[in-house]
Amino acid sequence: MGTTVTTGVPTTADLMEAVAAVGTAYFQDFASAAARHGLTPSQAKALKAVQEPVPMRALAGRLGCDASNVTGIVDRLESLELARREAAASDRRVKIVAITEQGEEILSLIRADMTRAHHAFGSLDDEQRIALTSLCRQVLPLLSGQ
């Protein structure tokens, strides 16, 4: 236990462990890149989620957190001038969050700064890229609930 040789076909538990390890390393790289640009992981994640304008409520859904949290996160992004709230035409209750040009720039820089991820995924050849994408496509709908 802990030092599994895994000679045969991996069990479901083995796969979960492997994916968890890759996911953890990926998000640490993401968090580091975001921090280098003065953002917390949640702020960077929110910025990524408002590349297309999104109502506050829908943003909460995308971030998988309560709507009350989004107020503070967007407040901080707005004070950094990385996003802004706009009025919705159809319903005066809703506010739509949109990324600013500065926000798009920071987002590009963060993505470019994920050097480990670039190194890791850049190492895959065409066949491996196709295989990985196909596996993700099969697994994702089941993992995220259809």
Added chain:
Amino acid sequence: MGTTVTTGVPTTADLMEAVAAVGTAYFQDFASAAARHGLTPSQAKALKAVQEPVPMRALAGRLGCDASNVTGIVDRLESLELARREAAASDRRVKIVAITEQGEEILSLIRADMTRAHHAFGSLDDEQRIALTSLCRQVLPLLSGQ
């Protein structure tokens, strides 16, 4: 943008997006399962990390956070009787964190409760399992810094 058809070979950016989506969905399933058993994601992650006894300092390394945070996290696990601090024989400064039997039980329940992950990864056939494991093995060392 956003609705990419991806007919050809996926770019590195495509791969990063796919892996991020799978990682996010996986950790949401993990967080839900942990919450059903009264644990925060950090507490569950820490519990997973102390299956073999680990000094406080090393635990901080495994969790990727500052050593000062670990005090509080282990305090809470200890108050729930899921982990305990033990004295180290060699160095009287260090405290070693070990999981309790109750902790191991909760950990098993959490793993079993990750129903979406079981469903998703359980759907893969032998060939796909081997391919996914191999891709993770290639990518992980580059992603986590050798």
Added chain:
DNA sequence: TATTGTTATACTCTATAACTATA
């Protein structure tokens, strides 16, 4: 002197509940 774990502090994230302004 250097290291281990802790404490103090400040900020962020998070959920719950209650509020307001619309619908």
Added chain:
DNA sequence: TATAGTTATAGAGTATAACAATA
């Protein structure tokens, strides 16, 4: 009455800096 966003509150995670005990 129902919904969108906010506020108030409380608990938890996080980093920084300073500290006691030990090496």
